[in-house]
Amino acid sequence: MTQPWQIDTAYASPGRFKRFAGKHPREYESLFANLEKILRLLRAGNKIGGFGVGFFRSEGGEVYRIGQTGVESAKESRLYVYPDEPRHVMYILNIGDKDSQRDDINGSKNIVGTIKKEMGQ
């Protein structure tokens, strides 16, 4: 039985995603195709911790990163998400490359804090 999951983009910076999609379109498509893979696993009832899938890993603070795959000569890219398992909401937080990952991860963790505060958690 599939479980419905929603995707929330309200906390992501559209300007940043727009720039990334323009500069690295193939990586952008791959990142979101991999997000779909993850959502299918979640909809099937799998738990985040039990995936063991190479392109999906925890960055701590409930932030997960999705990597691009299958793109030749790709720019190492990351899509940062916060899967809220109890509420079945996948928050899209940030996008970036290897060079900006430290700032991207910290920024993403701050967003998760904001989300949790707003949810009263």
Added chain:
Amino acid sequence: MKTAKFTNVAEAAAHLAEDPSVAQLVKNEIVRNELVSALIGMRLAKGFKQEKIAEAMGCDPSTISRIESGNDRQLKWTDVEGYVSALKVQMNILFDDPSLPTADRIKQCVFKIHEHLESLASLANEVEDDPAIVREIDRFYKQVLFNFLARFQANYQKLPCAVRIPHQTKLVSVGTDRRDRPDHYSPKVPEAA
């Protein structure tokens, strides 16, 4: 609180890129990952770790990670065969040639349904020594039969040559055009393929 919620990844990607054309590109990429996605889904449904698949395939776990990180076009046939075999799953490949005459394609569909019904019967025979399971399967079969007939009827009614006889549940075949049907037409159930 801000809200921008989607149920579809492609639409979310297009919204963030501020470019509607991105939705189709992401959809195309998702389609190119269908097989890989199905393999990962089956592995997790069976509770297998990558290491277990690698052991059965006689390769390094990094190979499994590579398979799962690629898209369908990058898969090697031997990888798919080995992965599926490691999962102890049978693989069926369906070829569908849209250029074939419609009659041939219909025939193929009917044969496929027949094959699936035979598979159901075969599954029941495998557990015939357990009355409790057989009883449950019997109940399941009745549900399957009911659902099949309901769907068959719904689909059959969409055919241009099918008409429904009032106050009857049976469907009849009346050639190619319902206007050809004579008033004294005697309804008959379509013959099995």
